[in-house]
Amino acid sequence: MGSFSIWHWLIVLVIVLLLFGKGKISDVMGDMAKGVKSFKKGLADEDETPAKPAGSTLDHKPADVVNATTDEKSRAS
Template sequence: MGSFSIWHWLIVLVIVLLLFGKGKISDVMGDMAKGVKSFKKGLADDDETPVKPAGSTIDHKPADVVSTSEEKTRAS
């Protein structure tokens, strides 16, 4: 009673085909396949992006050097 027989699944399949038709089911499955392909392509694109290794150089701007004449005017 807990499991279904092959006849049960065949009857369910026939009812689904009658309700939705063969064309709609193939359209839905095609759309699902396109979604899976684009998902896999997205994952592959993420893997191909270069990753900076740890300890790589840091791009930074050097500090401005203040001349002595500017220091005197700032102090006043």
């Protein structure tokens, strides 16, 4: 029940070739190779980006306008 002999695998291969054809299988394998290459490229791109320090998840910027006191507000009006 465990493994198949070489004859079983040859028969399965012949059936697959008859159903899909040689060209279709090579197209599928080519598409799979392109997918693996783009996946590896994506992983390499992530490694090249500089990492932020662990504590700086937000970009803190100083406020542009300082709150005016009530005396300054009354002078402006």
